[in-house]
Amino acid sequence: MEIETWWLLVGAIVFFALGWFAARIDIRYVMRDARALPSAYFRGLNYLLRQENDKAVESFVDVSRRDPYALDLQLALGSLFRRQGRLADATAIHQSLVDRHDLPKEKRDLALFELAQDFHASGLFDRAETLYEQLEGTAFEAEALTKLAAVLEQEKEWAKVVAVRTRIEKLNREPQGKLIAQCYCELADVALAKNDLAVVHENLALANSFNRNCGRAKLLSFRAAVRAADVPGGKAALEELARVQPELLPLVSDEVITLWSGESPQTAVEQLASAQRNAPSSIGLSKLIDASTKYEGSPKAMGRLRAELQRNPSAREVAKLLDMESAQRDETSGLLLKESAELLRRATEKTPGYHCAHCGFRAPRYYWKCPGCNTWEAFKATPLGS
Numbered sequence: 001m002e003i004e005t006w007w008l009l010v011g012a013i014v015f016f017a018l019g020w021f022a023a024r025i026d027i028r029y030v031m032r033d034a035r036a037l038p039s040a041y042f043r044g045l046n047y048l049l050r051q052e053n054d055k056a057v058e059s060f061v062d063v064s065r066r067d068p069y070a071l072d073l074q075l076a077l078g079s080l081f082r083r084q085g086r087l088a089d090a091t092a093i094h095q096s097l098v099d100r101h102d103l104p105k106e107k108r109d110l111a112l113f114e115l116a117q118d119f120h121a122s123g124l125f126d127r128a129e130t131l132y133e134q135l136e137g138t139a140f141e142a143e144a145l146t147k148l149a150a151v152l153e154q155e156k157e158w159a160k161v162v163a164v165r166t167r168i169e170k171l172n173r174e175p176q177g178k179l180i181a182q183c184y185c186e187l188a189d190v191a192l193a194k195n196d197l198a199v200v201h202e203n204l205a206l207a208n209s210f211n212r213n214c215g216r217a218k219l220l221s222f223r224a225a226v227r228a229a230d231v232p233g234g235k236a237a238l239e240e241l242a243r244v245q246p247e248l249l250p251l252v253s254d255e256v257i258t259l260w261s262g263e264s265p266q267t268a269v270e271q272l273a274s275a276q277r278n279a280p281s282s283i284g285l286s287k288l289i290d291a292s293t294k295y296e297g298s299p300k301a302m303g304r305l306r307a308e309l310q311r312n313p314s315a316r317e318v319a320k321l322l323d324m325e326s327a328q329r330d331e332t333s334g335l336l337l338k339e340s341a342e343l344l345r346r347a348t349e350k351t352p353g354y355h356c357a358h359c360g361f362r363a364p365r366y367y368w369k370c371p372g373c374n375t376w377e378a379f380k381a382t383p384l385g386s
Protein backbone atom coordinates (compact mmCIF):
# COMPACT_ATOMS: atom_id res chain seq x y z
CA MET A 1 0.00 0.00 0.00
CA GLU A 2 2.84 2.36 0.94
CA ILE A 3 4.74 1.43 -2.23
CA GLU A 4 1.68 2.24 -4.43
CA THR A 5 1.37 5.71 -2.85
CA TRP A 6 5.08 6.34 -3.45
CA TRP A 7 4.73 5.43 -7.19
CA LEU A 8 1.68 7.67 -7.53
CA LEU A 9 3.71 10.55 -6.06
CA VAL A 10 6.64 9.93 -8.48
CA GLY A 11 4.16 9.71 -11.41
CA ALA A 12 2.57 13.05 -10.46
CA ILE A 13 6.00 14.74 -10.22
CA VAL A 14 7.09 13.37 -13.63
CA PHE A 15 3.76 14.42 -15.21
CA PHE A 16 4.11 17.93 -13.77
CA ALA A 17 7.73 18.17 -14.94
CA LEU A 18 6.80 17.13 -18.51
CA GLY A 19 3.97 19.69 -18.62
CA TRP A 20 6.31 22.44 -17.37
CA PHE A 21 8.91 21.45 -19.98
CA ALA A 22 6.36 21.47 -22.82
CA ALA A 23 5.10 24.89 -21.75
CA ARG A 24 8.68 26.21 -21.64
CA ILE A 25 9.34 24.94 -25.16
CA ASP A 26 6.12 26.56 -26.51
CA ILE A 27 6.93 29.82 -24.76
CA ARG A 28 10.44 29.78 -26.22
CA TYR A 29 9.01 29.34 -29.74
CA VAL A 30 6.46 32.09 -29.20
CA MET A 31 9.15 34.39 -27.80
CA ARG A 32 11.46 33.61 -30.72
CA ASP A 33 8.69 34.34 -33.25
CA ALA A 34 7.67 37.49 -31.42
CA ARG A 35 11.30 38.66 -31.37
CA ALA A 36 12.05 37.66 -34.98
CA LEU A 37 8.91 38.98 -36.68
CA PRO A 38 8.19 42.41 -35.25
CA SER A 39 11.74 43.77 -35.36
CA ALA A 40 12.42 43.02 -39.02
CA TYR A 41 8.94 42.71 -40.39
CA PHE A 42 7.57 45.91 -38.94
CA ARG A 43 10.71 47.72 -40.05
CA GLY A 44 9.78 46.64 -43.60
CA LEU A 45 6.19 47.79 -43.13
CA ASN A 46 7.41 51.15 -41.88
CA TYR A 47 9.55 51.59 -44.98
CA LEU A 48 6.51 50.78 -47.12
CA LEU A 49 4.35 53.30 -45.33
CA ARG A 50 7.06 55.92 -45.90
CA GLN A 51 7.06 54.93 -49.61
CA GLU A 52 10.67 53.74 -49.32
CA ASN A 53 9.99 50.66 -51.41
CA ASP A 54 13.61 49.54 -51.99
CA LYS A 55 14.43 49.50 -48.27
CA ALA A 56 11.10 47.78 -47.51
CA VAL A 57 11.82 45.03 -50.01
CA GLU A 58 15.33 44.55 -48.54
CA SER A 59 13.81 44.10 -45.08
CA PHE A 60 11.22 41.64 -46.31
CA VAL A 61 13.82 39.60 -48.20
CA ASP A 62 15.88 39.50 -45.01
CA VAL A 63 12.90 38.32 -42.94
CA SER A 64 11.73 35.71 -45.42
CA ARG A 65 15.23 34.20 -45.63
CA ARG A 66 15.16 33.58 -41.88
CA ASP A 67 11.51 32.72 -41.52
CA PRO A 68 9.61 30.66 -44.11
CA TYR A 69 6.27 31.89 -42.69
CA ALA A 70 7.20 35.46 -43.58
CA LEU A 71 7.25 34.43 -47.24
CA ASP A 72 3.51 33.72 -47.10
CA LEU A 73 3.00 37.04 -45.34
CA GLN A 74 4.85 38.84 -48.13
CA LEU A 75 2.75 37.15 -50.78
CA ALA A 76 -0.42 38.06 -48.89
CA LEU A 77 0.77 41.64 -48.47
CA GLY A 78 1.63 41.96 -52.16
CA SER A 79 -1.77 40.68 -53.19
CA LEU A 80 -3.44 43.07 -50.73
CA PHE A 81 -1.53 46.02 -52.19
CA ARG A 82 -2.68 45.11 -55.69
CA ARG A 83 -6.31 44.96 -54.57
CA GLN A 84 -5.89 48.39 -52.98
CA GLY A 85 -4.50 49.73 -56.25
CA ARG A 86 -0.98 50.16 -54.82
CA LEU A 87 0.49 48.51 -57.88
CA ALA A 88 4.08 49.80 -57.51
CA ASP A 89 4.26 48.34 -53.97
CA ALA A 90 2.76 45.02 -55.07
CA THR A 91 5.14 44.80 -58.04
CA ALA A 92 8.18 45.60 -55.85
CA ILE A 93 7.36 42.80 -53.39
CA HIS A 94 6.58 40.18 -56.04
CA GLN A 95 9.55 41.12 -58.23
CA SER A 96 11.92 40.71 -55.27
CA LEU A 97 10.51 37.22 -54.66
CA VAL A 98 10.77 36.23 -58.33
CA ASP A 99 14.42 37.42 -58.39
CA ARG A 100 15.36 35.10 -55.54
CA HIS A 101 16.81 31.73 -56.44
CA ASP A 102 16.47 30.09 -53.04
CA LEU A 103 12.65 29.88 -53.06
CA PRO A 104 10.85 26.54 -53.32
CA LYS A 105 9.53 26.12 -56.90
CA GLU A 106 5.88 26.29 -55.86
CA LYS A 107 6.40 29.61 -54.05
CA ARG A 108 8.38 31.08 -56.92
CA ASP A 109 5.63 30.07 -59.38
CA LEU A 110 3.07 31.75 -57.12
CA ALA A 111 5.19 34.92 -56.95
CA LEU A 112 5.47 34.86 -60.76
CA PHE A 113 1.69 34.50 -61.10
CA GLU A 114 1.18 37.40 -58.69
CA LEU A 115 3.71 39.56 -60.57
CA ALA A 116 1.94 38.80 -63.86
CA GLN A 117 -1.32 40.03 -62.31
CA ASP A 118 0.45 43.21 -61.09
CA PHE A 119 1.60 43.95 -64.67
CA HIS A 120 -1.88 43.10 -65.96
CA ALA A 121 -3.52 45.50 -63.49
CA SER A 122 -0.94 48.19 -64.37
CA GLY A 123 -1.81 47.92 -68.06
CA LEU A 124 1.63 46.48 -68.93
CA PHE A 125 0.02 43.85 -71.13
CA ASP A 126 3.17 42.67 -72.98
CA ARG A 127 4.95 41.87 -69.72
CA ALA A 128 1.84 40.25 -68.21
CA GLU A 129 1.42 38.13 -71.37
CA THR A 130 5.03 36.89 -71.19
CA LEU A 131 4.75 35.92 -67.52
CA TYR A 132 1.38 34.19 -67.92
CA GLU A 133 2.97 32.14 -70.72
CA GLN A 134 5.89 31.21 -68.43
CA LEU A 135 3.45 29.53 -66.03
CA GLU A 136 2.79 26.69 -68.49
CA GLY A 137 3.18 23.34 -66.75
CA THR A 138 2.85 24.83 -63.23
CA ALA A 139 0.00 24.52 -60.74
CA PHE A 140 -1.17 28.00 -61.86
CA GLU A 141 -1.36 27.24 -65.58
CA ALA A 142 -5.17 27.06 -65.80
CA GLU A 143 -5.74 30.35 -63.96
CA ALA A 144 -2.90 32.02 -65.87
CA LEU A 145 -4.42 30.97 -69.20
CA THR A 146 -7.82 32.45 -68.27
CA LYS A 147 -6.13 35.73 -67.35
CA LEU A 148 -3.97 35.58 -70.49
CA ALA A 149 -7.16 35.28 -72.57
CA ALA A 150 -8.46 38.43 -70.83
CA VAL A 151 -5.23 40.33 -71.67
CA LEU A 152 -5.36 39.24 -75.31
CA GLU A 153 -9.03 40.23 -75.55
CA GLN A 154 -8.13 43.70 -74.31
CA GLU A 155 -5.45 43.85 -77.00
CA LYS A 156 -7.97 42.56 -79.58
CA GLU A 157 -5.58 39.74 -80.54
CA TRP A 158 -8.49 37.50 -81.51
CA ALA A 159 -6.51 34.74 -83.25
CA LYS A 160 -4.30 34.39 -80.16
CA VAL A 161 -7.40 34.33 -77.90
CA VAL A 162 -8.72 31.38 -79.92
CA ALA A 163 -5.43 29.51 -79.37
CA VAL A 164 -5.48 30.20 -75.62
CA ARG A 165 -9.14 29.23 -75.24
CA THR A 166 -8.43 25.96 -77.08
CA ARG A 167 -5.68 25.27 -74.51
CA ILE A 168 -8.09 26.12 -71.64
CA GLU A 169 -10.66 23.68 -73.00
CA LYS A 170 -8.05 20.91 -73.20
CA LEU A 171 -6.65 21.62 -69.75
CA ASN A 172 -9.88 22.25 -67.79
CA ARG A 173 -12.37 20.41 -70.00
CA GLU A 174 -14.51 23.59 -69.79
CA PRO A 175 -16.38 24.19 -73.08
CA GLN A 176 -15.08 27.37 -74.75
CA GLY A 177 -17.05 27.10 -78.02
CA LYS A 178 -19.31 30.12 -77.39
CA LEU A 179 -16.34 32.33 -76.51
CA ILE A 180 -14.28 31.12 -79.47
CA ALA A 181 -17.25 31.83 -81.77
CA GLN A 182 -17.27 35.42 -80.42
CA CYS A 183 -13.58 35.78 -81.40
CA TYR A 184 -14.35 34.74 -84.99
CA CYS A 185 -17.29 37.18 -84.97
CA GLU A 186 -14.91 39.95 -83.88
CA LEU A 187 -12.64 39.08 -86.85
CA ALA A 188 -15.68 38.98 -89.15
CA ASP A 189 -16.79 42.39 -87.83
CA VAL A 190 -13.38 43.90 -88.65
CA ALA A 191 -13.48 42.37 -92.15
CA LEU A 192 -17.04 43.67 -92.68
CA ALA A 193 -15.88 47.20 -91.81
CA LYS A 194 -13.23 46.80 -94.57
CA ASN A 195 -15.88 45.35 -96.90
CA ASP A 196 -13.80 42.18 -97.25
CA LEU A 197 -16.77 39.85 -97.59
CA ALA A 198 -14.72 36.71 -98.37
CA VAL A 199 -12.93 37.03 -95.00
CA VAL A 200 -16.26 37.79 -93.30
CA HIS A 201 -17.76 34.51 -94.56
CA GLU A 202 -14.60 32.56 -93.70
CA ASN A 203 -14.72 33.72 -90.08
CA LEU A 204 -18.49 33.28 -89.78
CA ALA A 205 -18.17 29.68 -90.96
CA LEU A 206 -15.62 29.13 -88.18
CA ALA A 207 -17.88 30.87 -85.62
CA ASN A 208 -20.77 28.61 -86.63
CA SER A 209 -18.55 25.54 -86.37
CA PHE A 210 -17.86 26.37 -82.70
CA ASN A 211 -21.39 27.51 -81.83
CA ARG A 212 -24.10 26.69 -84.36
CA ASN A 213 -26.59 28.84 -82.44
CA CYS A 214 -24.37 31.93 -82.36
CA GLY A 215 -26.82 34.84 -82.82
CA ARG A 216 -24.03 37.29 -83.59
CA ALA A 217 -22.78 35.12 -86.49
CA LYS A 218 -26.33 35.07 -87.97
CA LEU A 219 -26.59 38.84 -87.49
CA LEU A 220 -23.24 39.46 -89.23
CA SER A 221 -24.15 37.07 -92.01
CA PHE A 222 -27.34 39.10 -92.51
CA ARG A 223 -25.37 42.37 -92.57
CA ALA A 224 -22.90 40.91 -95.10
CA ALA A 225 -25.81 39.82 -97.33
CA VAL A 226 -27.36 43.31 -97.19
CA ARG A 227 -23.95 44.80 -98.04
CA ALA A 228 -23.75 42.47 -101.06
CA ALA A 229 -27.41 43.21 -102.00
CA ASP A 230 -27.98 39.45 -101.71
CA VAL A 231 -31.73 39.42 -100.97
CA PRO A 232 -32.25 35.60 -100.72
CA GLY A 233 -29.09 35.28 -98.55
CA GLY A 234 -30.29 38.13 -96.33
CA LYS A 235 -33.73 36.60 -95.87
CA ALA A 236 -32.22 33.23 -94.97
CA ALA A 237 -29.82 34.81 -92.45
CA LEU A 238 -32.64 36.87 -90.92
CA GLU A 239 -34.77 33.76 -90.53
CA GLU A 240 -31.88 32.07 -88.73
CA LEU A 241 -31.37 35.12 -86.49
CA ALA A 242 -35.08 35.23 -85.60
CA ARG A 243 -34.90 31.51 -84.78
CA VAL A 244 -31.84 31.58 -82.49
CA GLN A 245 -31.93 35.07 -80.94
CA PRO A 246 -34.93 37.22 -81.93
CA GLU A 247 -33.98 39.82 -79.31
CA LEU A 248 -31.01 40.83 -81.52
CA LEU A 249 -33.20 41.72 -84.47
CA PRO A 250 -33.80 45.37 -83.46
CA LEU A 251 -30.02 45.88 -83.84
CA VAL A 252 -30.40 45.43 -87.60
CA SER A 253 -33.83 47.03 -88.07
CA ASP A 254 -32.46 49.61 -90.54
CA GLU A 255 -30.87 46.89 -92.66
CA VAL A 256 -34.12 44.90 -92.52
CA ILE A 257 -35.91 47.87 -94.10
CA THR A 258 -33.08 48.27 -96.66
CA LEU A 259 -33.32 44.61 -97.69
CA TRP A 260 -37.04 44.86 -98.45
CA SER A 261 -36.99 48.39 -99.81
CA GLY A 262 -37.03 47.11 -103.40
CA GLU A 263 -40.08 44.89 -102.82
CA SER A 264 -42.37 45.82 -99.95
CA PRO A 265 -41.22 47.69 -96.85
CA GLN A 266 -44.41 46.49 -95.12
CA THR A 267 -42.94 42.96 -95.15
CA ALA A 268 -39.90 44.36 -93.35
CA VAL A 269 -42.19 45.97 -90.75
CA GLU A 270 -43.88 42.58 -90.32
CA GLN A 271 -40.44 41.04 -89.62
CA LEU A 272 -39.82 43.61 -86.87
CA ALA A 273 -43.32 43.03 -85.46
CA SER A 274 -42.74 39.28 -85.38
CA ALA A 275 -39.39 39.73 -83.55
CA GLN A 276 -41.13 42.05 -81.07
CA ARG A 277 -43.78 39.41 -80.39
CA ASN A 278 -41.09 36.77 -79.76
CA ALA A 279 -38.79 38.97 -77.68
CA PRO A 280 -40.56 42.14 -76.48
CA SER A 281 -38.27 45.05 -75.64
CA SER A 282 -38.49 48.79 -75.40
CA ILE A 283 -35.89 49.34 -78.15
CA GLY A 284 -37.58 46.76 -80.41
CA LEU A 285 -40.95 48.46 -79.99
CA SER A 286 -39.48 51.87 -80.68
CA LYS A 287 -37.84 50.63 -83.93
CA LEU A 288 -41.08 48.88 -84.96
CA ILE A 289 -43.25 51.94 -84.39
CA ASP A 290 -40.79 54.24 -86.23
CA ALA A 291 -40.70 51.89 -89.24
CA SER A 292 -44.47 51.39 -89.17
CA THR A 293 -45.09 55.17 -89.02
CA LYS A 294 -42.79 55.66 -92.00
CA TYR A 295 -44.05 52.83 -94.24
CA GLU A 296 -47.60 52.13 -93.02
CA GLY A 297 -48.70 55.54 -91.72
CA SER A 298 -49.55 56.85 -88.26
CA PRO A 299 -52.98 55.18 -87.78
CA LYS A 300 -51.53 51.69 -88.43
CA ALA A 301 -48.48 52.42 -86.24
CA MET A 302 -50.73 53.57 -83.40
CA GLY A 303 -52.81 50.42 -83.79
CA ARG A 304 -49.63 48.33 -83.47
CA LEU A 305 -48.56 50.31 -80.40
CA ARG A 306 -51.98 49.87 -78.72
CA ALA A 307 -51.93 46.13 -79.42
CA GLU A 308 -48.41 45.86 -77.98
CA LEU A 309 -49.45 47.80 -74.84
CA GLN A 310 -52.38 45.42 -74.37
CA ARG A 311 -49.91 42.53 -74.36
CA ASN A 312 -47.15 44.26 -72.35
CA PRO A 313 -48.34 47.34 -70.43
CA SER A 314 -45.60 49.97 -70.10
CA ALA A 315 -46.02 53.53 -68.79
CA ARG A 316 -43.09 54.77 -70.90
CA GLU A 317 -44.63 53.44 -74.12
CA VAL A 318 -48.03 54.93 -73.17
CA ALA A 319 -46.22 58.30 -73.26
CA LYS A 320 -45.18 57.52 -76.83
CA LEU A 321 -48.80 56.69 -77.71
CA LEU A 322 -50.00 59.98 -76.18
CA ASP A 323 -47.38 61.82 -78.25
CA MET A 324 -48.66 60.19 -81.42
CA GLU A 325 -52.27 60.89 -80.46
CA SER A 326 -51.46 64.54 -79.80
CA ALA A 327 -50.38 64.98 -83.41
CA GLN A 328 -53.88 63.90 -84.54
CA ARG A 329 -55.77 66.33 -82.26
CA ASP A 330 -56.50 70.06 -82.36
CA GLU A 331 -54.04 72.42 -80.66
CA THR A 332 -55.64 72.54 -77.17
CA SER A 333 -56.28 68.83 -76.61
CA GLY A 334 -53.00 68.01 -78.42
CA LEU A 335 -51.08 70.18 -75.94
CA LEU A 336 -52.85 68.50 -73.03
CA LEU A 337 -51.83 65.07 -74.31
CA LYS A 338 -48.25 66.21 -74.86
CA GLU A 339 -48.05 67.45 -71.25
CA SER A 340 -49.45 64.16 -69.96
CA ALA A 341 -46.87 62.29 -72.05
CA GLU A 342 -44.08 64.40 -70.58
CA LEU A 343 -45.30 63.74 -67.01
CA LEU A 344 -45.42 60.00 -67.67
CA ARG A 345 -41.91 60.10 -69.11
CA ARG A 346 -40.61 61.88 -66.03
CA ALA A 347 -42.34 59.37 -63.76
CA THR A 348 -40.68 56.44 -65.57
CA GLU A 349 -37.27 58.17 -65.61
CA LYS A 350 -34.99 55.44 -66.96
CA THR A 351 -33.95 55.85 -70.57
CA PRO A 352 -34.63 52.64 -72.44
CA GLY A 353 -31.53 50.93 -73.76
CA TYR A 354 -29.50 47.94 -72.65
CA HIS A 355 -28.14 46.55 -69.42
CA CYS A 356 -25.77 43.77 -68.36
CA ALA A 357 -27.62 40.84 -66.79
CA HIS A 358 -24.39 39.96 -64.96
CA CYS A 359 -23.32 43.24 -63.30
CA GLY A 360 -26.18 45.67 -64.07
CA PHE A 361 -24.06 48.05 -66.23
CA ARG A 362 -26.45 50.24 -68.27
CA ALA A 363 -25.77 51.73 -71.69
CA PRO A 364 -27.78 53.30 -74.51
CA ARG A 365 -26.11 50.95 -77.05
CA TYR A 366 -25.54 47.22 -77.28
CA TYR A 367 -22.18 45.64 -76.33
CA TRP A 368 -21.22 42.05 -77.15
CA LYS A 369 -18.87 42.11 -74.17
CA CYS A 370 -19.90 44.09 -71.09
CA PRO A 371 -17.54 47.07 -70.52
CA GLY A 372 -18.33 46.81 -66.79
CA CYS A 373 -17.54 43.16 -66.03
CA ASN A 374 -16.12 41.85 -69.36
CA THR A 375 -18.77 39.12 -69.61
CA TRP A 376 -19.65 38.05 -73.16
CA GLU A 377 -23.26 38.04 -74.40
CA ALA A 378 -24.63 39.39 -71.09
CA PHE A 379 -26.29 42.51 -72.52
CA LYS A 380 -30.10 42.54 -72.62
CA ALA A 381 -32.52 45.12 -74.00
CA THR A 382 -34.51 47.00 -71.36
CA PRO A 383 -37.74 45.02 -71.08
CA LEU A 384 -41.10 46.69 -71.59
CA GLY A 385 -42.77 47.92 -68.45
CA SER A 386 -39.53 48.54 -66.58
Ligand SMILES: [Zn+2]
Pocket residue numbers: 356357358359360361370371372373374375378
Ligand atom coordinates in the same frame (compact mmCIF):
# COMPACT_ATOMS: atom_id res chain seq x y z
ZN1 LIG B 1 -21.45 43.37 -66.84
